[in-house]
Amino acid sequence: MNGRCVITVGDLGEFGIVARIAGRLPQSGAVLLGPGDDAAVVGAPDGRVVVTTDMLLEGRHFRRDWSSPYDIGRKAAAQNLSDVIAMGADPTAIVVGLGLPSDVGTGWLDDLTDGFRDECDLVGAGVAGGDTTRCDLVVISVTALGDLGGRAPVTRSGARPGDVVAVAGRLGHAAAGLALLESGHEGLPGPDGRRRDDPRRDDPRRDGRAEPYGSDERREDGVAGLVGAHRRPRPPYPCGPQAAALGATAMLDVSDGLLQDLGHVARASGVGIALDPGAFTVTPEMERVARLLAADPLDWVLTGGEDHALAATFPAEVRLPPAWTVVGRVTGGEGVQVSGRTVGQGGWDHFRM
Amino acid sequence: MNGRCVITVGDLGEFGIVARIAGRLPQSGAVLLGPGDDAAVVGAPDGRVVVTTDMLLEGRHFRRDWSSPYDIGRKAAAQNLSDVIAMGADPTAIVVGLGLPSDVGTGWLDDLTDGFRDECDLVGAGVAGGDTTRCDLVVISVTALGDLGGRAPVTRSGARPGDVVAVAGRLGHAAAGLALLESGHEGLPGPDGRRRDDPRRDDPRRDGRAEPYGSDERREDGVAGLVGAHRRPRPPYPCGPQAAALGATAMLDVSDGLLQDLGHVARASGVGIALDPGAFTVTPEMERVARLLAADPLDWVLTGGEDHALAATFPAEVRLPPAWTVVGRVTGGEGVQVSGRTVGQGGWDHFRM
Numbered sequence: 101m102n103g104r105c106v107i108t109v110g111d112l113g114e115f116g117i118v119a120r121i122a123g124r125l126p127q128s129g130a131v132l133l134g135p136g137d138d139a140a141v142v143g144a145p146d147g148r149v150v151v152t153t154d155m156l157l158e159g160r161h162f163r164r165d166w167s168s169p170y171d172i173g174r175k176a177a178a179q180n181l182s183d184v185i186a187m188g189a190d191p192t193a194i195v196v197g198l199g200l201p202s203d204v205g206t207g208w209l210d211d212l213t214d215g216f217r218d219e220c221d222l223v224g225a226g227v228a229g230g231d232t233t234r235c236d237l238v239v240i241s242v243t244a245l246g247d248l249g250g251r252a253p254v255t256r257s258g259a260r261p262g263d264v265v266a267v268a269g270r271l272g273h274a275a276a277g278l279a280l281l282e283s284g285h286e287g288l289p290g291p292d293g294r295r296r297d298d299p300r301r302d303d304p305r306r307d308g309r310a311e312p313y314g315s316d317e318r319r320e321d322g323v324a325g326l327v328g329a330h331r332r333p334r335p336p337y338p339c340g341p342q343a344a345a346l347g348a349t350a351m352l353d354v355s356d357g358l359l360q361d362l363g364h365v366a367r368a369s370g371v372g373i374a375l376d377p378g379a380f381t382v383t384p385e386m387e388r389v390a391r392l393l394a395a396d397p398l399d400w401v402l403t404g405g406e407d408h409a410l411a412a413t414f415p416a417e418v419r420l421p422p423a424w425t426v427v428g429r430v431t432g433g434e435g436v437q438v439s440g441r442t443v444g445q446g447g448w449d450h451f452r453m
Numbered sequence: 454m455n456g457r458c459v460i461t462v463g464d465l466g467e468f469g470i471v472a473r474i475a476g477r478l479p480q481s482g483a484v485l486l487g488p489g490d491d492a493a494v495v496g497a498p499d500g501r502v503v504v505t506t507d508m509l510l511e512g513r514h515f516r517r518d519w520s521s522p523y524d525i526g527r528k529a530a531a532q533n534l535s536d537v538i539a540m541g542a543d544p545t546a547i548v549v550g551l552g553l554p555s556d557v558g559t560g561w562l563d564d565l566t567d568g569f570r571d572e573c574d575l576v577g578a579g580v581a582g583g584d585t586t587r588c589d590l591v592v593i594s595v596t597a598l599g600d601l602g603g604r605a606p607v608t609r610s611g612a613r614p615g616d617v618v619a620v621a622g623r624l625g626h627a628a629a630g631l632a633l634l635e636s637g638h639e640g641l642p643g644p645d646g647r648r649r650d651d652p653r654r655d656d657p658r659r660d661g662r663a664e665p666y667g668s669d670e671r672r673e674d675g676v677a678g679l680v681g682a683h684r685r686p687r688p689p690y691p692c693g694p695q696a697a698a699l700g701a702t703a704m705l706d707v708s709d710g711l712l713q714d715l716g717h718v719a720r721a722s723g724v725g726i727a728l729d730p731g732a733f734t735v736t737p738e739m740e741r742v743a744r745l746l747a748a749d750p751l752d753w754v755l756t757g758g759e760d761h762a763l764a765a766t767f768p769a770e771v772r773l774p775p776a777w778t779v780v781g782r783v784t785g786g787e788g789v790q791v792s793g794r795t796v797g798q799g800g801w802d803h804f805r806m
Contacts, residue, residue: 139505
């Protein structure tokens with residue numbers, strides 16, 4: 101231990117970190133053998149396993165002064181679990197690779213771990229294992245696994261002319277929240293380093309488990325909810341396997357913006373997609389923030405990428421549950437059209453300078 | 454494209470990189486749905502899947518001036534596949550998260566990809582997918598999956614007094630090679646940036662597939678072979694599932710040094726382990742290098758961590774195949790003893806400064 105008041109991950113050492121993380125993770129869900137061995141063992145009753153991986157870098161995908169460690173953990177897990185449900189599978193487990201600066205406090209690591217755990221709890225998945233190493237910046241690599249439960253995986257290539265295009269989950273909220281943060285108008289941390297609107301700020305139940313999905317609606321009302329949407333996406337988890345069971349012909353999670361992501365579906369399926377801009381929901385809060393920032397809220401809806409909504413195509417005769425909103429249809433031809441005009445590929449490309 | 458002669462990953466952009474990587478990866482092994490969708494699908498016929506993840510950082514786990522990108526890819530895959538076989542499972546697939554500086558050349562990326570692919574080829578696994586993002590240093594996060602084929606996973610906690618301790622694979626070679634590199638005596642890159650002893654240096658078959666396991670014995674003769682052992686470990690892949698089938702009571706891959714790793718087995722199993730130092734192989738090359746560097750080659754054998762040998766405990770009556778060498782026995786008590794003296798935990802701990 102060094103002379104500072106805060107115990108850091110550098111004080112713990114690699115094995116101490118692993119033990120500390122493992123101590124906060126109950127064996128759960130499909131995890132048959134958890135952290136502590138060369139590898140974990142996870143149930144795969146279908147006989148196939150869905151697997152996806154994403155790497156998040158400090159400064160590029162999150163900022164430690166804009167998001168709490170708990171939110172960062174929730175978000176890192178969410179964006180991978182979202183990729184699993186977008187195949188029509190039920191998430192079973194994640195494993196996490198962590199690069200951490202030596203001066204990161206153990207409380208920060210605990211909160212991050214709780215974020216992974218609580219997001220996984222929402223879908224009955226477990227944190228099966230991981231790896232830590234010292235790094236000058238925080239690097240988080242999450243790999244998520246899922247089980248198809250006998251269903252065929254829903255890929256990007258099955259859309260057919262005549263199908264409807266539908267979305268589930270929020271669109272444009274995270275983009276509006278990020279725009280607010282970038283403008284300096286809202287949600288910057290207070291002098292204690294905690295966010296002014298952090299619901300866990302004064303919560304003595306540091307080990308409290310996740311609230312059921314959706315029960316935090318109330319405190320996400322209003323403009324602060326848009327910033328919250330950037331910090332902590334809420335993918336529509338039940339809708340992925342549901343869509344597969346309903347016969348979705350193509351599906352993906354909206355991670356780079358709806359236009360760009362539907363462009364992937366159009367290309368992979370060899371079809372065109374026509375969207376009706378009037379079908380999208382723009383909330384009064386998004387309108388307010390858009391006026392404040394002189395922005396067009398529909399831009400956020402069509403090109404914002406971090407809400408992890410689902411977009412899917414369905415045969416026209418499928419009766420869709422209320423969580424799904426029809427926003428367009430699959431056509432012959434190619435590309436994505438909005439109000440009859442073909443649009444470019446607005447969206448994120450992390451490699452462009 | 455920019456004005457330089459070398460096309461970089463920054464020129465390609467994220468989707469260009471993914472397409473380029475995917476183009477070098479044949480669908481293989483248990484990979485049922487490969488790169489290009491939200492997630493991959495991998496066969497898991499056992500109904501359970503073994504999963505492990507490791508993060509490798511430039512400067513900490515490899516140096517671009519000491520290892521070719523091909524070797525870095527081979528090594529990153531090998532150290533994860535080794536964790537899978539150490540559970541007694543057959544590797545099925547890896548997924549890879551890549552953080553890459555924008556100025557990395559596409560040829561470098563191609564060679565790295567080929568390294569992942571060829572190492573996976575050795576065990577019949579495939580590269581199922583991945584994620585790339587821009588980063589100031591090269592970060593490689595590999596997650597490997599495996600299938601138990603009906604066998605029970607071999608953990609660290611099943612060793613019983615009376616068992617024998619055996620190892621398969623090389624010990625101390627990589628540590629000797631690293632010591633050579635650090636001393637400046639051998640294997641530094643030539644003026645063309647390629648290593649003097651790189652067997653692929655003048656090889657026109659850039660897309661040539663991997664040689665069968667072990668066929669590169671000849672060119673790994675001598676001192677250069679020790680440097681090669683650091684750059685490209687050769688885990689004894691067939692020995693993991695073999696040990697499980699033979700009834701191994703505990704097993705792990707030696708990644709932090711034999712003493713430290715057997716310490717994990719002793720602690721998890723609640724036993725002691727007594728090693729016979731005379732049972733280990735020290736090659737004439739290791740003796741030569743040790744004399745050159747005034748080092749003790751047995752230190753490399755007992756504390757060197759990057760050869761990814763397997764260490765396992767077996768009931769004394771098990772007849773071990775020739776790949777396994779008995780080096781000690783499981784006792785009552787605790788800790789690891791060498792020649793009757795209890796030893797400290799020599800080995801790597803990436804978080805200690």
